Amino acid sequence: MVTIQDVAKAAGVSPMTVSHVINDHPHVKSETRERVLRAIDELDYRVNVAARNLRTGRTGTIGLAVPEIDRPYYGQLAAEIIKVAAGHHLRVAIEQTGASREGELAALALSRNRLYDGLILSTVGLGPADTDLLRVDHPVVILGERIFDGPVDHVAMPNSEGARAATRHLVERGCRRVALIDGPQRGEVDVSSLRYDGYREALDEAGLPFDPRLVAPIEQLTMEQGAAAARRLAGSGGGFDGVFCVTDTVAIGALRGLADSGLRVPHDVKVIGFDNIAEGAYSVPSLSSIDPDHALMAGTAVGFLVKRMAEKGRARQAPREFVSPFSLVARESTGG
Amino acid sequence: MVTIQDVAKAAGVSPMTVSHVINDHPHVKSETRERVLRAIDELDYRVNVAARNLRTGRTGTIGLAVPEIDRPYYGQLAAEIIKVAAGHHLRVAIEQTGASREGELAALALSRNRLYDGLILSTVGLGPADTDLLRVDHPVVILGERIFDGPVDHVAMPNSEGARAATRHLVERGCRRVALIDGPQRGEVDVSSLRYDGYREALDEAGLPFDPRLVAPIEQLTMEQGAAAARRLAGSGGGFDGVFCVTDTVAIGALRGLADSGLRVPHDVKVIGFDNIAEGAYSVPSLSSIDPDHALMAGTAVGFLVKRMAEKGRARQAPREFVSPFSLVARESTGG
């Protein structure tokens, strides 16, 4: 293996000078720099990142823990975060938590191994009871739900507000029997609970009665379960003319399930999702949704993290919280 | 920061003994082990991965370079690879190459920085001309296309065979004017060229004439361009009753474009894609596709890489190639 020493010898300088050249330090005579660069090129020298990490105490990599990278929402989020992180000269390693509390705790533990300079954790399973576990002395940013006033920075979605807007949109389009396909509620502040709240509020505002038969709960936020839930709703005979789905992925499944049941969207039933994933613009019919501005969320999350990583010692700022704004995207599935 | 030294002191042993305990070496008296573990727990000690990497020369992380992680195909591939890699106690860091030759070369350079123990590179832009650039002395596995007899291991898709089967399927379902939405052809052996070949072969086999007006080329394999290409085909007046799309993502866009053009699938036009991404099962109509067995490909790629990583010095095996088998999944879009 070629080391800095070898390069130094070949270039007739000290190892330090080579280091200076590598790290673009200003005080190197350009002639010396040339000589060193030539030696680097000839020997095909590569810095040993492990050695640099050990010496500097940083790795240049941040972790991104998401439930499952193959869900469109997280893929699109990851793409954004990787792009933004690259602008800060940071690499991104992806961990899959499997949408479980255990997986999320495992991701936290990894960053404590100092494998990453910081961690962006997209939580689903952690709740207020886990506040203490987040009290780690490594930079962590929570992304996704508005969990609670935890000890760490937090980039949140406008869950209940967005859900309320989505449900109201259905009502404005003439729906009077609005169903909900909702995810697992594991606490008071997870994504499903918050969006459920927004749904309920919108019904109240519109003066529409809440009918429990119009709520179809699912265990996982997948297309498969979205389709199954839609078929259940269609088969239950409850009669409904609109559905708010807890996520777009679920909604795309629901579109499929409604088609299976012979219901036409938007003619018989109007459908709206949440997240505005790219696929929603291309489904048939195209999917109305709540757009929480992913790019802004990704940029803010990385920004928070970078700021934390720059903090020296105990000069800690108080935890920050950012709630993304949102907009409603009306497409064919609500008759738009 | 708590180091092995601190633990050693607290437990009244030498640092080496702590190391032995951490690494599960056999010759440690269980009483000693207990004492050390207790000290580790009390001090909340975490191994310093950078130091370990420097000492062992390995990082425990492999790189996965894909064009864009937010394309469903690559998201699903990444999820598989992360799962398999975890079984080998390997983490996966994801690089996005932007589907460009430069991006792919950059990913190669990173692994040469010894950031990763190995690299799985999903190529789109590299071609036969780049053979020399792949001649690196770090474990690399090429994944995706059947590029060429390069100097590295290669897990390939059955591109032309699959494309032939897809096109044949359309013919068998009664199509006589089969269109192709094809991606950018940048050489003789990229994914678009190979699938184009399969399309042509199937037409020949069926005794159908090749009509260049039925080929709609696109620059990027996105839903957007798939939709645009379908609209172009519909507007050109060439008359077609089937479309083979170079990927499922493109096909889902095409379904949208056909709907925009007032063409019904499968009644007026039948559609088939390639990749069998999860979304295809839930589109309306559901999408027929070629399924190349992602899990097998992912498992094989990681297997190849792990084997390479275990090779000592110059005892190199010859490059291996694996071409995944495939199956055809007939769904609604071809009248299934």
Next chain:
DNA sequence: TTGTAGGCGTTATCAT
């Protein structure tokens, strides 16, 4: 502008 010394935290090797 360039060089010297020292150590980051861990583990391989070789003793005992």
Next chain:
DNA sequence: ATGATAACGCCTACAA
């Protein structure tokens, strides 16, 4: 079964 020693390759601090 446990430990002493010596690196791994780099960079911070200081010196020249």
